[in-house]
Amino acid sequence: MQLQPHIIIPNLINAFNKGDFLLVINTVKQNAAIARADAVVPQLYGSAMRKIGRLDDAAKIFEKGLKLFPQSSDLMNSYGNLLLDKGQTHKAILWFTKALKVKPGAFDYKYNLARAFLVSKRYKDAEMQCHDLLKREPIKSTVLLLIASILIENKRDAEAERYLKKLLETEPKNVKALNNLGNIKRRNNQFNEAILLYKKALSTGQSTAELFQNLAAAFALNGLLDEAFATYKEGLTTFPDSVGLHKEYAHLAWVQNVEAPFALLEKNLSLDKPDLILAYTELMIRVEEFDKAKVWLEKLVEAKLPSYQIAAAASLSNTLRELGDFDRALATVSVNASKPTVETLPLLIEKSYALLSLKRYKEAVKALELVCRIAPFNQGYWTLLSTAYKACGNEQKYSELCNYQKFVEVTPLFESEGSNLSFIEALEAHLNTLHNNERHPIGQSLRNGSQTFENLLEAEHDLIKALKIAIEDRATSFLSALLSQKKHPFLSRLHPDVNFIGSWSVRLRKKGFHKSHYHSEGWLSGVLYVDVPSEVEQNGNGWLVFGRPDITGVTMVEDFAIKPKKGNLVLFPSYMWHGTNPILTDEQRLTVAFDIVPANESQG
Template structure:
């Protein structure tokens, strides 16, 4: 590193490096700052200075020094890695990709740099590109199991379940890790190979008995397959028999109880955990208490936010607890900072609307301008089908093959129904693969319908779109969706493939409803209803509260997806 430096400069740099090894970063920075000024063309010195500033918790100075290093040598690997980590921590993913592009373009970039770039690509919704970067890292470093694991995990995240299975099995041949068994289990579940998925979940927890994510997903899969609370909790009971039951298992059991309709029992089961300083227990306790005891929910939420001031789940439940108590002004006060940090978080926007509506603020009507931001129209028959009815019939048959589950996922809005495990965007079935073409004209009409502007919705309208995720839901008799929003979307949807045919249905039975939020005081009724019918696509802002009313007979199958600007 110091071969081109004067003997004095080299000695100072070595002293600084030794100080950094002792975590005496501020002292190292004081030595390196004047040296970097005097040796302006030395990329290594600027890198060292950047590392010292980062260690001394001076991110702005670290960014400046690392940028100087890359200005001198755009291919400097360690400077690029450290700058990428710094920008990633600040959520500046697009900048990260731009400013480390030259370093990543060399024949053999540092594997850590490729990892940071893959995470950044995933964060901005470029999942396929993230997979390509992970694949490159694994190819450049054969025999490294963790890189194959990372590839498998990223493939699974974007719905490439067959590829994820292959990569996970290759990783396991090199390194038998519980995390990789979990990735494999999820990939198998995404292929509807549920027995094999359960075995893989068990392999993960055999290696780490209190592996929360694997326990959660295993118990959830058993619940979704059976709809039986006792069967699902058997997964957790095995942990207790082995003497390793703990708070994570109790939290999962409470989620299962809530899914089975026993929110009061779930809340009571967490009494001891809620008295602790565990953020997850406090947040879940507050969530369960919203409709049971909003005052208790507020107290749990206040404790959670005091312990973790910027925890988004804690912030969200504090806002919701205030709304449940009718404390709209306090909810707006609690919303100010989270909305500043995450202005496009659709859940925060929905909470703001709820507070405005409670206060009779005219901004509520302007934001939920149903006539101008919600559309309902028929999709087209895609190429290869002579009519829309023929396409819908084939689509229903194709989707039924994927609906191998009985009950709803934990924490989701549907009740008395099930959801597909696979990301439909990755389906090999030609009928399902034709669905994006079937909806394209309707989506483009909607983008033209809402138009452009400077509000939170229209300011993001580029006229182009990308489907972020797509899934199917099938509701049984008495099925419905609880009121919810889609926090990560921009536009959301419901496209009906099959709808109940019940001549005795009551008013609005099975209809889509808008504008009825979660618990509030006073309660707020829905403001608009749309009657579903096969082939109808409804598009609306992701920040808009929506749910459905139960129906009594028949079944309802739909495809839902979220859109983001392209």
């Protein structure tokens, strides 16, 4: 039967616009030759695959289409959007740029290029694209939202606020603008203003799971816990499949010691909702309820859902390892970890853990060296590699990564002892007002203590501002004395300026301690001692210890330890195993901790 592109193509466009993506896919499959008739066909076909989550299939369709229609700028643009979804930002930028060369005035291409620049943290480039777009359409809502997001990421909140208010002047019920403005207020501890903005957004009748999530968080941060719990529950009634709402509710219920904190999530579990299963099992692993995680992960692996196989297998391997079934943990991931890619990296990591637990250290070294080549910026992988080197007795390699004498810095926060202690006393009084939780957060190293929410060093409080400046001064001074070294995970990234990517305060109570851990997203980590119990003078109680891994089946003693002293700051590479010995008395141990990255990496 002869193809009739003039009939089929309009039908494809109509089906796609209505959201009937399967009709688009099936029609093209049944009329394969139509893909060669016009560039719009592979564009629609690939975009439909993208919409149903079959990203790899979509990529193949776009690539084939671009061979047939190498000058189709719309096809280039659609392929760029897919690459953004796949996390291949640099390739996305390349294709958006190619599309703009073919059609320089295309508004959507330039907008998507700005989005890609934002994702890759090239903030100046992203902002420049937005300014070009705003010259053409000064009140275009999508562009105003985008430039505000760029400025927020770049910590230029006041400028972002002006763009959002400009948008709200013409669209007072724009939910995204109200939400994002609320996020700015929340980040700056203006919780009442944030709450009003989130409520206004919800009152438009265009509620989203994110809005309920943000409103509940603002209530919790403002100490209004009853309102927070009520908001989470209302949100979950409206959006029962929201992973974010379920996880945040469970975290708050846990730290507030609510009975059955995971009950709402457990009621919604089914194989029809694999995202909820992964969220639930992640929580169970983190609260060490491994048997509960194992039941659902085995079901998910058996279901063989293509988009979830890697995550499910990696988590099941983790669970089995924690239960002491090392051989089965290894078998669960070994086959699919044999030819690793970025996508299958979680399987290779779990394989490496299992090899360490089985004491097959040489194989672990080989696997982890490959992991570190694939993802060199993840500090946790270097942690595991250092453990494998240590286990193999390779002291040279271990020392290159974990030279404690060279890479661990202990210094007073301020040089003047009097100024240091007076500042620390004031800081202690302030921090004690922030610790209101009943127990430690889920998934953190902390046991028997509390941890503050949000990013502590972003607060507008005068003491916190001064603290941030002082820590930054000490960090840059320490880093300036080090020499750059290629291929070293710490020394290869030296930069004169730094940025904080996370900061928090921890208060340990009786029998409180930190399990050994590392900070995979950081580069330089640190801790400031604000209040120290007198028992640190005895038996190493409360001391900070390095080099003692927390891997089931692996037992190693620490290599280095530091006695806490009030007012002292300790700096060290984020990949070093570190934890604390328990404190045994009723005195508290109060600290501020943080992660830092080089400014050139976090600013783009």
